[in-house]
């Protein structure tokens with residue numbers, strides 16, 4: 317099929333009030349999530365403007381593969397729907413698009429529509445496993461300089477998509493409190509480590525990659541087919557305890573500094589919705605090695621990057637009390653990825669490791685080259701040495717109790733409707 321189709325038509329008109337030109341959820345997006353309406357059970361839905369359409373409730377209004385896929389929305393997680401594969405998701409997208417753009421079908425679908433503000437959003441997927449990559453090369457250089465001044469970018473970086481195994485149990489949906497973790501920390505001039513609340517609590521601006529269909533053990537996913545295993549993307553915040561990390565990370569990498577809470581946004585924007593915003597993978601800097609053959613695919617190099625912009629805003633307790641608006645800390649792009657998503661998937665399975673439906677991959681922190689595009693406080697404050705000035709006269713090096721972080725992301729391209737990912741929020745609460 318061609319890269320874009322009727323579902324990307326920017327002139328398409330949707331009958332849901334307010335959906336037309338909605339900044340995040342116009343009819344060209346149709347992201348998937350799990351919600352519960354007032355007094356109802358958790359179920360699958362699709363965001364449309366300021367509303368949510370109940371998937372299972374509209375299944376009888378759809379046909380064939382689209383109807384079968386929508387009926388899977390009856391479950392409390394999207395795992396069954398995501399495992400149905402990219403063709404089923406495409407059929408569902410076309411069925412929903414036809415329904416939502418046909419005014420003659422409004423009356424029949426009306427009962428399946430809920431105001432989003434009346435509903436509760438849940439973690440969309442029962443997360444099987446969580447792997448966090450390190451594909452933001454500017455982040456890797458910035459952090460490397462702070463942790464290892466003599467060797468910021470280790471020699472493997474340009475050959476291996478570096479990652480670590482995170483923890484699925486503490487992946488939570490956007491919203492609510494993020495408890496400040498406790499842990500072992502050791503000041504550089506101290507003889508002994510101490511155990512106590514983290515004092516260098518940070519965020520990491522990342523995107524989440526959701527695996528739809530997996531692979532059998534021992535059967536790697538070839539780079540050319542890797543995109544087809546990805547169901548879609550969300551926003552991810554890899555909350556990080558920098559003081560715990562600095563002491564514990566050698567030689568095995570991040571452990572308790574990063575597994576107390578990982579936030580994801582509630583809506584999964586599908587690969588088909590993102591098709592108009594794919595761009596060429598930026599050329600590697602002069603002198604960098606070519607990827608090894610198992611990581612190299614012409615079509616992936618030509619369209620494997622995503623024109624997605626991400627932003628992070630902070631709202632402190634004092635700012636909230638003074639009625640000040642959130643203040644922007646970071647603004648970056650997915651084009652900061654040194655490795656494409658297909659390369660991450662191909663590499664992860666290259667040793668025979670089986671990916672499964674509901675696996676979550678983090679891209680890594682997507683800092684850009686510019687100071688304003690640094691995707692963590694560790695980088696923005698240069699390791700805690702340069703405080704950041706906030707409106708109202710406050711300063712921050714790391715997060716304080718009561719600080720709320722709001723991550724957003726959107727995709728835009730000439731000739732297409734803008735689509736967005738919604739929000740990924742969290743507010744820091746004192747260590748229990």
Ligand SMILES: O=C(O)/C=C/C(=O)CC(=O)CC(=O)O
Pocket residue numbers: 448449450451452455456459460463520522554565570574679680681
């Ligand atoms: O030791 C380092 O160089 C840094 C490790 C990380 O910060 C790991 C991480 O979460 C990777 C990322 O988000 O890019």
Ligand SMILES: [Ca+2]
Pocket residue numbers: 448449520522554678680681
């Ligand atoms: Ca991370």
Ligand SMILES: [Mg+2]
Pocket residue numbers: 482553554555574575576577578
């Ligand atoms: Mg984490």
